[in-house]
Amino acid sequence: MKRSEALSNVLEKPAEADVLARLDPSILSLERRLQAFEHFSHAHSGRERPGRYWRVDLESLAPDIATFDFDAAASIDNPNANVLACDLRAAAGQHAERFARAFGATGVADTKFGALTTAFARAGAFVYVPADTQASEPITIEYDLPDGAASFPYTVVLAEAGSDVTIVERYRGAPRFVSGVAEIVTGENARVAFASHQQLAGTTQCVQTRLALPGKDATIDWMAADIGAALSVNELAVAIEQPGITAGVTSVFFPNGKQHVDVLSRIEHSVGNSVSNTVVKSAAIDSGQARYVGNIVIAERAQGSNAALRDDALLLSKQAHIDSVPALEIAANDVKAYHGATVGALDPDQIFYMQSRGIAAAAAERMIAIAFFEPAIERFPTRGLRDEIRAAIESKLTTR
């Protein structure tokens, strides 16, 4: 797309053009912002409308730019003296070379909503872990987003060879619209664990795009708890383009009330001798609606890949729906691929067993429902985060 063409398209939307022109060009030039916005405007999300009970059209989902949030900032807590964590402006200004190596390197701007966040990138965080450096404490990045706003949080992680870091990210507040991005780029044999907890208010529409591009022999773990928001869309992806990579994806979601949740995990084994392990635990209650698409692609040359996908969904009311869509595309012949999925209600034999030990039926049902998530919750880092997710799940079971 030529600049003039992109500009002319955006100029048909003067509010958007005005906002883009006011954003920091050192993070991203106006030209590239315009291109990204243009891509967002015309790209297809690649997602079909999930399920017949779903009321949201993902293709027409867009921010009201009049509510663009110029004040948003990431609150970063980094207890590690040997690791850099700063906002995007400081990253672009003081660590330009490192930032440029990671920002956009996963191809996030090729996705519809990744392009949207790229266009409006302003508030965010950059984490840089030098080679052979272990961050002994988790880094916490919190986006406390203003009421009624349109927000575009953007987190970038660059972990050099042999480094090790754990990041905990939270989305909070009651904005109207959020399109967030997290990108992880690593060198050889690095390990990055990235856990996110989306706990936005029930009025928010939130789209998240999380892409990782690990180096050879690196380990990547995405863990996402999508608890809040009226609409929560999340994409968790790892591109395996080097041998020896271990990729993990953990997803926990639990729509209640009239919440809609749409989670896509995508692991692309482009080269062999790599391992991926995806665990999804979801439940729906009240009129909660959800879809999970588990996409695992093993290319013909990716011999020796080992991919496991475990996806369990629990339906706790008649009006609740979860569509589970495993999508395994395997072109290689010497691979191990495991897929297991269940969708069901609470098991009456489990309830009876607990009742036979004196535990009342309602308490038994609550304990079993919380326990259902536990194998996924246990994969999240820090006791504090795990307890936070457990409490969020429990409150959905008790506030009925």
Added chain:
Amino acid sequence: MSNRGLRIAGLHCSVDGKSILNGIDLAVEPGKVHALMGPNGSGKSTLAFALTGHPRYDVTRGTVSLDGEDLLDMSPDKRARAGLFLSFQYPAAIPGIKVANFLHAARQAVRPDSLAPAKFRALLMEKMDVLGMDPAFMSRYLNDGFSGGEKKRLEMLQLAVLGPKYAVLDETDSGLDVDALRDVCASVQALRQQDEGRDAGYLIITHYPRILQYIAPDVVHVMLDGRIVKTGGADLAHRIEREGYDTIREEIGSVV
């Protein structure tokens, strides 16, 4: 005094519309061990589930009382709180609930004046030791991936921790090797020798007489086709060991 005991009278029960129990009369007195023997399909496990109130087991006639309280009016959890315990032949696995948390929740439910955490832990350790259980058991998920022997040990641990008034052990001996059977029985015997366990009554449901070598029954009942057809002393179990159920079936057939 007179109404103490787990008293079953004229109990009929059907499952999915099919009649399985056709009038059971049986009374387990405090401190006594009753054995209920019978071939597969005779209705032994149905009796166990009917007593504990499984929703699929439909009691159509008869009464059950526990120390005078009408059991059939109660939900399964109330029956447990009234002092009834069932050791399941096939206990449910619940991934995500740790054994220690489950035991604590159950103990709290059955005995609301429960022990302080440290004392509860000490109690667990003591009971586990008798059962030859590794403390690592406590942080495993409930029955998840357990071997048959591990499941039965855990059932016995629950029995020991909950200390019911009446315990129904449904095929606790099935699928156990000799060592496991000895541990399981030692745990029951230890319980019966304690002050608080001395008064408990047991209904041991078994297909094989093997378990009765370790826990001597006061009374032996033989069940065939949903009825108790013969009641006697420990010698009845020995006879079944020698002859199987066929001669009893012939005997009954000739009487009827």
